[in-house]
Amino acid sequence: MLSIQNLQKSYGQHEVLKGVELKIEKGEILGFVGGNGAGKTTTLNCIAGLIEQNCGKIMINNVAKSQSLEYKKQFYYIPDTIHVFPNIAAYDWIHYVLKLYEKTDNEKLQNFINIFGMEKSIYKPMGTYSYGMLHKMALITAFTISPPILIMDEPLNGLDPLAVVAFKNCMKEYVEKGGTVLFSTHLLDVAEKICQSISFLKDGKIVLHERVENLLVDGSLETIFMEKQAHEG
Amino acid sequence: MKDNMQLIKFFLTSFYAKPKQPVIQVLLIIAFIYVAIQYFVLTLIIYFIETPEEYLFYNILLSNGVTYILISYFAISVVFSQSDFAIFAHLPISAKRVVMSKIISGVALPIIVVSILSIPTFFILLIEFKLAVAVKSIGFLLVMNVFIVLLLLFILSILNHFRSVFINTSVYLFVRMIFIVGIGISPMLYFLIKNYHAISIVLAKLDASTISALSASISDFLDIGYRFAMQQSLVETLLSLNTVISFILLFALCYLLFKATIKMIASKYYEHGLLVSRIEKTTKVWGRDIQSSLLNYLQREYWIIQSEPYFKMQAILGIILPPICTIIFLTLIQTNIVKAEWIVNNESFLFAYMVLFMSCMNNISGTPYSREGKYYASSMTMPFDPQKVYMAKVMTSSCIGTISVVISYIIYMLFGRGDIITGLHLLITLLLVITYNLLSPLYDRGHPLLEWSNPSEAIKSNPTVLISMLYGLPLLIVIGLLHFSLLSFNVSLSISAAIILMIAILCAITIIYKIFNRKNLECSSP
Numbered sequence: 001m002l003s004i005q006n007l008q009k010s011y012g013q014h015e016v017l018k019g020v021e022l023k024i025e026k027g028e029i030l031g032f033v034g035g036n037g038a039g040k041t042t043t044l045n046c047i048a049g050l051i052e053q054n055c056g057k058i059m060i061n062n063v064a065k066s067q068s069l070e071y072k073k074q075f076y077y078i079p080d081t082i083h084v085f086p087n088i089a090a091y092d093w094i095h096y097v098l099k100l101y102e103k104t105d106n107e108k109l110q111n112f113i114n115i116f117g118m119e120k121s122i123y124k125p126m127g128t129y130s131y132g133m134l135h136k137m138a139l140i141t142a143f144t145i146s147p148p149i150l151i152m153d154e155p156l157n158g159l160d161p162l163a164v165v166a167f168k169n170c171m172k173e174y175v176e177k178g179g180t181v182l183f184s185t186h187l188l189d190v191a192e193k194i195c196q197s198i199s200f201l202k203d204g205k206i207v208l209h210e211r212v213e214n215l216l217v218d219g220s221l222e223t224i225f226m227e228k229q230a231h232e233g
Numbered sequence: 234m235k236d237n238m239q240l241i242k243f244f245l246t247s248f249y250a251k252p253k254q255p256v257i258q259v260l261l262i263i264a265f266i267y268v269a270i271q272y273f274v275l276t277l278i279i280y281f282i283e284t285p286e287e288y289l290f291y292n293i294l295l296s297n298g299v300t301y302i303l304i305s306y307f308a309i310s311v312v313f314s315q316s317d318f319a320i321f322a323h324l325p326i327s328a329k330r331v332v333m334s335k336i337i338s339g340v341a342l343p344i345i346v347v348s349i350l351s352i353p354t355f356f357i358l359l360i361e362f363k364l365a366v367a368v369k370s371i372g373f374l375l376v377m378n379v380f381i382v383l384l385l386l387f388i389l390s391i392l393n394h395f396r397s398v399f400i401n402t403s404v405y406l407f408v409r410m411i412f413i414v415g416i417g418i419s420p421m422l423y424f425l426i427k428n429y430h431a432i433s434i435v436l437a438k439l440d441a442s443t444i445s446a447l448s449a450s451i452s453d454f455l456d457i458g459y460r461f462a463m464q465q466s467l468v469e470t471l472l473s474l475n476t477v478i479s480f481i482l483l484f485a486l487c488y489l490l491f492k493a494t495i496k497m498i499a500s501k502y503y504e505h506g507l508l509v510s511r512i513e514k515t516t517k518v519w520g521r522d523i524q525s526s527l528l529n530y531l532q533r534e535y536w537i538i539q540s541e542p543y544f545k546m547q548a549i550l551g552i553i554l555p556p557i558c559t560i561i562f563l564t565l566i567q568t569n570i571v572k573a574e575w576i577v578n579n580e581s582f583l584f585a586y587m588v589l590f591m592s593c594m595n596n597i598s599g600t601p602y603s604r605e606g607k608y609y610a611s612s613m614t615m616p617f618d619p620q621k622v623y624m625a626k627v628m629t630s631s632c633i634g635t636i637s638v639v640i641s642y643i644i645y646m647l648f649g650r651g652d653i654i655t656g657l658h659l660l661i662t663l664l665l666v667i668t669y670n671l672l673s674p675l676y677d678r679g680h681p682l683l684e685w686s687n688p689s690e691a692i693k694s695n696p697t698v699l700i701s702m703l704y705g706l707p708l709l710i711v712i713g714l715l716h717f718s719l720l721s722f723n724v725s726l727s728i729s730a731a732i733i734l735m736i737a738i739l740c741a742i743t744i745i746y747k748i749f750n751r752k753n754l755e756c757s758s759p
Contacts, residue, residue, distance in 0.1 A: 050322050073325045
């Protein structure tokens, strides 16, 4: 589904990614874990086309990364900071994005609006939204589109408890229907519960890529994370 | 097409958002009505002193000029901005579609505004010509406006194509500004050079003793322009063509320019958007070991200006604009192009007022709080002294103003001018610039425009600039009028300069005292 080979990215002299290698199979939920500044967001931005890598190959569904519409229709990306047109109602924007993905299922959209409790606020301008509301709006868009792969950078940040539960349920349903998820998170307990695989990123390299059930034999994700951070550091 | 319309609407509401405060909404309407009346009066004056053909010619010229200014001021920065890259880069939408929507939404409003301003012209044309001719003329005027906009955008899209060649964005923005000004003034310069002799005769004969004499002088000047334009081969060719053919030709040219501009910008949309992530920059920190709290506040101001290349460009522009105008002004005087007696006799005052107005007319001093954008929250939540924040902002804009004023006066002296009175004028100018800089941030302090995505919104599209000018400029105008009144009562040059200097000092002290006193009262009130 998604394969990354030897992904390298540097900002001037500062090397952020030093050859990231990653593979995600169809129907898999992969949690991308790592300390601050490890390179998680850079990797996700590279996949989404917001950053150009210096070296490496990215493929989604056998479509190589490019600025083509074919590549971009393979995924929907939710960045950590969501940029919007402040004076536009979220409903209008979602409708517009759905058309770009050629998915105009109003019933499905309304269903997700109800699930995330945005019935009233969906018609308000996005400039008035809180951080959490923007994430809810992006999640509604993502699940309505249901692209082959969902890429999310800290999707749980700012969400209220009800929305977190809604997110987990929607993601489960999405994966059951054949969807694939790659998301970064610092919430290891959540990753432990919903991910099938975990990738640890440290100093721009994947230091561990394993299925969750295999990892949990040695203890909790938190313990493994602490060990990895201390050991490598 | 429907999807494109929706995208155009998104951009349009983003570029030209309606101000939230009702006061500013009303003020903008008043400003528009004021400009419309001025435009109408100007066209009416031309109508009464010129023939219908010349009236039509100058109306097209005026309309083109206003369109050019509005497009340069409002649309260019948004059309070439990359701020939407983060919204669209990961979505399945073609760069051409985004660019096309950006161009249409960027230029639509200025063109609509100019079209509304041209409505009275249509009715005046109806008085002189038949309906068909009036409709044709107004149609030609509007198509010419669109053509000029597209031509400008096309030229700038070529420059934009080579954006990555420039060492940094500020340099690119600065070169773009020079291009815009250069393209705008080149036809005027061409006209001036070609008609240098005739213009200098008209200027020398300029008689403002009676209204009829003044209108005759203006008419003479306008005649030169009209005759010159009609002699140009391009105009002659256009006029010799059949109306339908000339319209088809103009439409075809507009279409080609539109398509070429879209292609040029879209071809580099991703490359330029990705440029931002190519380098990691750290802004300099100075005076780390100096224990001065005001220096920390100034450091913060420096960081804010450094945060956006557009702000840096505005600061550079604020410094270099008065010296450039000084060189042009002095060259005109030195080469005897301007022979009018009143200009030659009052050269030193005209120079002083030109420098003063040019130093105050920048957008730096009126928008210091809006410029902060997302950083504004930190100044509210962290233990910053609001008074010191304000003073740091005044000092920053005054510093820019002072540098530009001093450089201008040095150039003035290098041109072989300058005496004790020039020294007094320099002092007066500096004091008035500081006074203006003390006044202009006051409205922005209370009503900053912080939710901007494109830095040009914080400066150019910010209504607080207009408001700060409304209460700042009268101070300069009153002092200017007072000065000329003193001179007309035959008060000697040095005494009138000394009186104005005293008034300027008084103004500066009063405003500083008022601002500090008000702040103290605010602090002491429970």
